[in-house]
Amino acid sequence: MKNLISFDEASEKANLSCNELLFKALDKQLGLYHMSSKDKREALVPCIDGILHHASVGDFIHQYKPLLDQIEYVDVQIAQPLSLNERAIKELLVSSQFNEVELYRELAPEIDDVDFWKTEREVHDWEEDLPEYDIIKLEQIQICELELEKCLSVKGLPSKNASKDPSSTALKVVGLLMHHLSKSPKYASGDAPNKSQIKELLLGLAVELDVNNYGLSKVDERLLKQASDYLETQKN
Known part of the structure; x- marks a missing residue:
C-alpha cells in the first residue's frame, strides 16, 4: 500500500498519457488498484453461461444459470487495495469510470466449469430497494510505483529520475x-x-x-x- 501512487503522479513520472497507462494495464504490464473506502462483505455467485434470448426487436436477454448453492463470500477491509479487472480497465478507457462491482468480481476464486461470476445483488436485480454500487472514477485509481518502474525499465522508457534530470x-x-x-x-x-x-x-x-x-x-x-x-x- 505504501508503494501506491495516484494515477496523475504515475502519468507524470512515466511521461505517458492516461490512456497509454491504461493500455499498458490492459496488456498486463501494470496493475491498477482502488483503495477500499469501507469494510464490506460481498456474496459472489458462480454462473453458467446460457444463450441470448431474442425477446423482441433489438432486445436480447442474457440467460444464465446461477449456482446459488455454491455462493462464495469475500471480505474487504477499509484501505485494502483492490485490483481492477479487464472490464474495469476497458470502462475507464471508454468513460473514465467503472462500476464498483468489478472490484469484487476480481476476488472470486477459480472454479472449474464456471463461466463468470455475479454478485448476489446482481442475480436478484429485479428486487426493489437494493443498494446500488458506487461508481469509481479514474482519479480514484492508483498504480504501484515499483511496477511502474519495472515496466519503464523493460520497455526502455525514461524513468522518473531521467524525467527529473x-x-x-x-x-x-x-x-x-x-x-x-x-x-x-x-x-x-x-x-x-x-x-x-x-x-x-x-x-x-x-x-x-x-x-x-x-x-x-x-x-x-x-x-x-x-x-x-x-x-x-x-x-x-
Whole structure:
C-alpha cells in the first residue's frame, strides 16, 4: 500500500498519457488498484453461461444459470487495495469510470466449469430497494510505483529520475528559447527572462495545441532557472 501512487503522479513520472497507462494495464504490464473506502462483505455467485434470448426487436436477454448453492463470500477491509479487472480497465478507457462491482468480481476464486461470476445483488436485480454500487472514477485509481518502474525499465522508457534530470542539451535549448522570448517585454524581468510568464505561456500553448498538460501543470520554475543558469556556463 505504501508503494501506491495516484494515477496523475504515475502519468507524470512515466511521461505517458492516461490512456497509454491504461493500455499498458490492459496488456498486463501494470496493475491498477482502488483503495477500499469501507469494510464490506460481498456474496459472489458462480454462473453458467446460457444463450441470448431474442425477446423482441433489438432486445436480447442474457440467460444464465446461477449456482446459488455454491455462493462464495469475500471480505474487504477499509484501505485494502483492490485490483481492477479487464472490464474495469476497458470502462475507464471508454468513460473514465467503472462500476464498483468489478472490484469484487476480481476476488472470486477459480472454479472449474464456471463461466463468470455475479454478485448476489446482481442475480436478484429485479428486487426493489437494493443498494446500488458506487461508481469509481479514474482519479480514484492508483498504480504501484515499483511496477511502474519495472515496466519503464523493460520497455526502455525514461524513468522518473531521467524525467527529473534533463540533459545538458535540453537545458541549452530551453535556455536559448527563454532568452529569445525575453526580447518581448511581456516575457522579460529586467534583463532576464520572466520565468513565471514563460510557464504560463507553456500552459497556454498546451491548451491551444490540445496537448496533455501533465508535467506542465505541476512544473515549478526550477527547471527554467536551471536552464538559464546552465546557459550562462556555456558562453564563449
